[in-house]
Amino acid sequence: MPGEDAVFTGIDEVDWASMHHAYGSAEDVPEFLRGLASPCSQERESALDGMYGAVHHQGDVYDSTLACIPFLFALVAQAELPDRSGIVELLVSIGGGDDVDECDHDEDVAPLDASVGDRVGDGGDTSRADDENDVERAGDENYVDPADEGDGEDRADDWSGEDRATDNYAMARTAVRAGSPVFAELAADPDPDVRRAVPLALALFLDEPARVLGLLRQRLHEERDDSVRLALAEGLGLFARRHREWAAPAVDCLVTLCAAPQDPGLRLAALGQLAGCAPDRLPAGLVPIVIALLRARSHRARVPEAPERPGTDTLIGHLRRLRPADEEGSHLLRTLHSALGGRTADRIALLKGQLTSPDPADRCNAVWMSAGLFREWRADFTEPVALTGEQLDRDDERLRDAAVSVLESLFSLAAPAADRLAALVEAAPEAWGRAGPTLGRPLKALARAGDPRAVPALALVLAQPVVPHDVGYTIEYLGPAAGQLAPLLRKRLGEVPLDGPETYERAAPLLAALGTLRDEAALPEVLRLLHASPRELRRRDWLVEALARTVKAFGAVAREAIPALRELLDSECAVSAADALWSVEGDIGSVLPVLLRELTSEGAAGGHRAAATALGRLGPLAAPAIPALRSLADSTEVWDRTAAACALWDITGNPEPVLPVLRSAWRQNSYTRGTIAAHLARMGTAAAPAHDLLHAELAAPRRHRARSGGYGSHDILEDERLLGSCRAALAAA
Template identity: 65%
Template sequence: MFRGIDDVDWASMEHAYGSAADVPELLRGLASSLPQERETALDGMYGAVHHQGDVYDSTLASIPFLFRLAGHAGLPDRGGIVELLASIGGSDDADDLENGAGGAGVGEGTEDPGDDKHAMARAAVRAGGALFLDLVRDGDPEVRRAAPSALVRFHGEPPLVLALLSERLRDEPEDGVRLALVEGLGLLVRLHGGSAALAVDCLVSLCGPPHDPGLRLAAIGQLASCATDRLPADLVSTVVTLLHTRSQRIRPSSEPVRTSSDTLIGSLRRMRAADEEGARLLRTLHQALGARTADRIALLKGQLSSQNTADRCNAVWMAAGLFREWRTANEEPVALIGEQLGSDEERLRCAAVSVLEFLFTLAAPAADRLAALVESGPEFRERGTATLDRPLKALARCGDARAVPALAEVLRRPAVPNETGYTIGHLGPAAAPLASLLRQRLAEVPLGSPDTYDRAVPLLFGLGALRYAEAVPEVLRLLHGTPPELRLRDALVNALARTLGAFGPGAREAVPTLRNLLTDRNAVAAADALRSVEGDTEAVLPVLLGALAPEWDAGSRRTAADALGRMGAAATPALPGLRRLAESAEVWERTAAACALWDVGGDPEPVLPVFRDAWRLNPYTRGMITACLVRMGGAGVPFHDLVRTELDSPRRHRARSGGHGSHDVLDDELLLRDCRAILEAT
């Protein structure tokens, strides 16, 4: 397998972390007799030699040895090596590229068509593509499972591939491999138009009796991605019936027990669903249905009504994907997800809580169930104090006052989870009873500890959200006592100043301290706070005008623009500087400056073109823009075409391939709220 490996000048090559001198050891590790060593080696190949889908000279040099390993009968875990080879070869599948897969396997890289190394890797894997013909018949089920996709992608004779996939579907005994063969047929349709008709006919033939429910579900999922006109007319009821029938027949997996080393691959394996095959079947269908959200909601309701716990758990995670990407009527599925909180199955409860946690106010249909879980006692509550109990966090995030007593209990614990203050901010006035407890905990924050910033800032956020000016002495204690060498001192001082600004006139005791900061590197935050507390524009304006200058960092310039906007007409001398900033090369600076231009000057002419450009370039700016348009009223009418288009769009504005943010749904809902307010006001 490794003949000639020492003749390669690996030390002259590179991977993601520098010299590739360690690659021979990784390749030999793939053939180790120890499962953990094999997994660690595969993790190293993905992490360094094929980091996030990249191809290096060491990646290219590895390909011949990977092919020898993949073709070595009897070597364990060759399925993972086949997947690695396919990932190195890249993807021709337009669906995969759109979804950010790019053939990157564990990583999420995408192929650059102009990158010679990617092209060379594709050519090298294609050159060895004949091996995949043999691997489809290999004695190892994991190898047979990995082979169909690689065969379709890299073998140059689609008719031969179609014939082999069809033959193997007749003879293959393993359900998981049969699923992979069906996926191969769907991929063949998407990649090779000349063979599409026969492959589609084959998929259609697999959708009905006498085939088993799992195979029929797999075929329906592939048709949904490549031939929607051939789907069953009663799609949802057919799929739900097949799902329930499959669940009643399901038998324990015959897969060998996988290793659980401390690697990324090991972690991903441990996170797999209880019924990974079922999850894969329905995930494929949901992804293929895409914007057909009514069908997906109906399908989720059927999944969540299953007697099988694994089916319901899979449905919860698929609902997460739907809610993150699409604006859809979600009250019924959210309520059904809430019902899973009463399950005795920990995996299902945890899945439900995780989804409800990122829905914020959209989790309201499940609030009663969340409240019951929060009040149920320790057996259904997370232990320890490192993090906030997730059911409690979800309940508070949806603005339910029933979270207040439990949060008070948290604030009385010896150690307060850092996210507590942020969570309290979502409760609005209902959290007022917690203000004095937040103040007490802020008074306990040490002045020079390595964790001073981490402990203080969430508490400051909560106090600022509640406008609790009684905490001014505790805020000043930190401002006066924080040593200059403290980690993140400037960020802490900025947070302290913002909190005083949130207190408004009730923080007049802090005016001398804020004035002293006007000549400090935290001058911008101090000036904004002083404006809010005292309204002294004469002292504040020169500081903020100076912060618009190029020598200040971009963050300070944006903060200064925001603060000048809050001053309104009193900041008229800032208009020339704001106009310059509105021409910045950085989209966030331009947008912040344009908002301030309106708030200070009231002229929409220089503002709306900046907004239109930023709206197109960076969807993340849209929340800032719509908040300003609400203030603009009728002056923003020329922008209403984009506002209406946003409201008509079924897709969330932050939906993207390859990832998501914890607040994406919340920010999208706030955007929609502002869009409606803009149109209703004119």
């Protein structure tokens, strides 16, 4: 590369070995940097992947990240170097530009983690809660998901303290701001990909508002590349949000773009930016205008795609393969939907227009847009869900897969699409997930919707040589209709090896299903695992916990399990064993001392909560635990406080010391609300002083788990359950 020596001047004098990135020593960082300047496109992509994967892992900023910034600026200044747009985007991300909407002109904000789902659209799923029996634990800061065991063993993310990490974000932002004049020089770069990346960088980092506004307006006048013009409109919108005192001319420019008889894509981009920075300037009849522009854009000849790059085994290459067919359209609509926020009526009307478009790419984008709406807001989604279901009849595989992915996360809200799901499951056995590690998504979506038409296909899946691990966790949503699956579940549980490396993974889902069905006939298979599994078995404690939960669900008919449960009262699984023993035997003398011991011990995280919950089930017989529960109700840990307060009510029936604790927890951690609302329903009229919380929740337009930077696969389900518990609590008063 011409000028390479100048670009990397001083790189060998940097003490990289003393620095760190996500996986330890930063000695390999010079190799990444030099790889960005390679004449080979695959080497450049691999180097960029290494920068994101290690040096800027999930948005983190390390000392090595800071040391890279001067070399990255030197690289983007080399006009002969291909793929510089990726380096500009990397600099924007290092400077905190991923957090576009929360960046303040005078504040340094750490960037949010960007998941794969965030980078390819709204269809990604960042949660592993599918296999949890108690998905509320996802909000417990002390809960450790078994799926996370060993996660991070090879990483060095914890090498620095929180204060140093915060300083690194601030220093990165300052360094990118200092180098930002380079972005102004790139505004007219010969490479359109570079020009497309520059407007965002200018609006975020160049602290010369007059110059930035002038550049953006000048480039809009001179630019001929449609995709770059869209980026310039986006830059104007961001500029208007960040520089309120300079916003008026930027907004005027966007209004002009909205009305001009020009590229419909550019008009859509301008409308999306206006919705975010000056909604009062939006034209009347926004939705019909947007739908008409979408139709016009779809009817235009598609710009030929750039030649496909050689495939690389990198995250960036994987994300490129996952991109929507119409990535530009996806971005335009995502921007508009995000800006409209809680205007659910407008967004639903817009989705209806998109989902009935003759263009499959428009419909596919609409499906992904609907995912964000369903996940974050509360409304009557019957029509858009039914229209999403209609996409299952299409021949377009990408569109069909998108629709299934969205419906899978809706649980009972997918009912308007159930007929289409059932038809797909019946017509396509591959939709069952045959011979795979996971259940087919169409079948899972149908079962999660509570539709009994999923049962025959699930029976066939359970008869396969390998049972997908998530079948058991899916069965609970089918209610009594799943009862006919019990014999197959028992048979498969009886086939689980006692000492295999995957004994827990194979048994836990089956145990969850049998416990949900309360199939007492499975007791022999349960006892086989409880008695015969070796103590050195991998994850044996987790297996015992799952077995105890199943025995607890069986209740008094499981008396054969009493000796085994008693043996566990001095083990790591003492709380679960005592809880199950109470359900089976009801012997307070055996159970209460164990739970009191565990309540006051210095055990593992979550143990106090479990002990308190089990004590609450004993009711007034647990009176000796009242002093310890009162102490736990003052804990700094919100889940412990919540569990202690609920137990105190169950034992004493006195709401006065309980309701203030529950009110505080409700406000502190939204994940506690499902537990609290269900408890308030049990309290009946005694919960009346807390009814204001319930009324406010029912009136809130936004789902209680909606958050920036990620989401869970069960968020919609848990929000709908919360709303149901709120209504039940008010009705019980």
